[in-house]
Amino acid sequence: MASKTLQTLLVYAVLLALSAVFISPFLWMLSTSLKHESRIFPKPGEPPQWIPTTARVDAEGRPLVIYEGREGVDLGPDEMGRHVLRFGATEVTAWPGDFEVRQRSGLHWQNYADAFHKMAFWQNLRNTLFICVTVVLGTLVSCSLVAYSFARIPWPGRDTVFILVLATMMLPYQVTLIPLFALYRELGWVGTFKPLILPAFFGTPFYIFLLRQFFLGVPQDLSASARIDGCNEFGIYLFIMLPLSKPALATTALFMFLFQWADFLSPLVYLQDDRQYTLAIALQQFQSHHESAWGPLMAMSSVITIPIIFLFFLTQRTFIQGITLTGLKG
């Protein structure tokens, strides 16, 4: 009995330790995103700082600074980028690295404002949402139609064609990328959303498979009685199959949305104007141009990640079920 308790304690200890390791990069991201620049890079010998700090300010909102041992107020940068510092009656100018901004524990939201400002954030968000929503709709319509054919209509040659559809899943995207790029270039579509959106309206093997498995499980008598009532095949699909398949359709929509939200390669290849960028591309571009702006970078990473985490909590059940379903039957 005692060894059982010991074993349980050990399991909890290991799980807690590993949880700390897994969660710490997230906390580090949030913490950095809310830190004043002067505390993002710790001084030599200091351990990593978890509690964010922000500038200590006077009654008028001006940061308090220490310069050459004296305490003063930062009046802001001049046109050269040097800051004007006031000590009592005297004023001096100094470069940002030469004086220290006094800190207090607190959230430094400025990084978020900087990131939004530098990235055309709202435009990028609109692009991303437009692509996500269109692709989700296209996938739901096309994949459910095709899956219905493979699950519920007994046509000659069906099973052979279905195997071929599954076989196309094995094709790595690198193989299709270059000929499709050449094709879209021919059509003048490079630099538009079309190459990112259009294929979704013609079905994706993975989701065709997922929906087919689900449709197979819907009782045949429902279709049969509808057929006796004079309902045609499309009516059965629309009024019987789709309403009964909400869980599978929700899984499909959710996975496709997440995939598009984060998709990197296709937007990288096809979008050329920064006004068209999705959030993922905009973040990568921002990173490659501002390599050490860790505050705004972590702010932007948080902004891209938090909606997804929120969505995950809202749909956790659909999510885990979907993964296990596709995983075990795939």
Add this chain to the structure above:
Amino acid sequence: MTRIERRNLRNGILFALPYLIGGTVFMVYPLVMSVYYSLCHYNIITPATFAGLDNYRVLFSHDEVFWKSVYNTLYFTAFSVPLSLILAIGLAVLLNQAVKGLSVFRTVFFLPTIVPIVASAVLWLWVLNPESGLINGMLRAFLHIEGPGWIADVQWSKPSLILMSLWAVGGPMVIFLAGLADVPAVLYEAAEIDGAGPWQKFRNVTLPMLTPTILFNLVMGLIAAFQYFTQVYVMTAGKGTPADSTMFYALYLYRNSFVYLKMGYASAMALLLFLVILAATAGVLASSKRWVHYHGE
């Protein structure tokens, strides 16, 4: 053909039409064209000119970076895939001990897999930052040792990426959890009656019963590792630095096609990748007859 059969054929094809078109345009046509381009010199701006097996010849005998990218990809795969499987099984088994707060722990381990890859790559650049990053900061503060340069160091860049890939074991872990739920409790009871300890139960009951799930995750892991791209693109600004130590196969393929505009050459690389993926999958599936146990057999 009866009237009903004819109607079924018509309806079946009509419903499947989106993918009958889509599969032809977005899969079959590009596959055929890829084979053709791989036999051509093609820079996308001027029409392709036939060059026989020239691209393949250059790849195999005159391109050191190609072989470097093959080596890097195999190195990454050889460590990342098995370590991920072991960690995922370990976590799943721990979570399966009927612990309280299972869903909280599961969420914690699963969350990293849903973070957009670009965001997690930027985050890890910062975590691995040699001067101010989390890992070296912790090493300095608690163990008083100076950590390596991680992603910036030729020796450590690939281990950094492997470490990072372990953060995303939540996907396979959830699948293993579902696999564990399917293990009949009687097997454990029988093992206990035979006097088996925890390790023997794991070794002789859990592990054999998990082999179908291991097979699935192994195949998926291999395919993903061979195509590893986004993380390394973001973390090295698409360059595979330092000194090509993170020049992975898919990254070099991308550079050939969209940086050097050697589309024929890149097509040859893409087809080779396809063949390797097919061969590896077939190899694993063939070997699985010897080590995968299906229940009820």
